Amino acid sequence: MYLAEVARLSPPGMASAATGGALAVTFLGVVLGPVLFAALSGATGSYRAGYAALVLPALLCCAGLLLRRGVRPA
16 A cells, blocks of 8 residues: 555656655665664663654654644645
């Protein structure tokens, strides 16, 4: 569904570039996420900081979705 929506919203003839870019950003998080989590947890000596760093972006995304509830794209 995610890639189908990215392709649908892309300019004509640019679906492959748009989905490729979306996947690059997605998998960058997959590659860097564990490394950053380990570095933050190791620097503080606790997993608490690593998990707190994961919660912050999730909360920001939830807040953004709640604020945009009912807003429909053109």
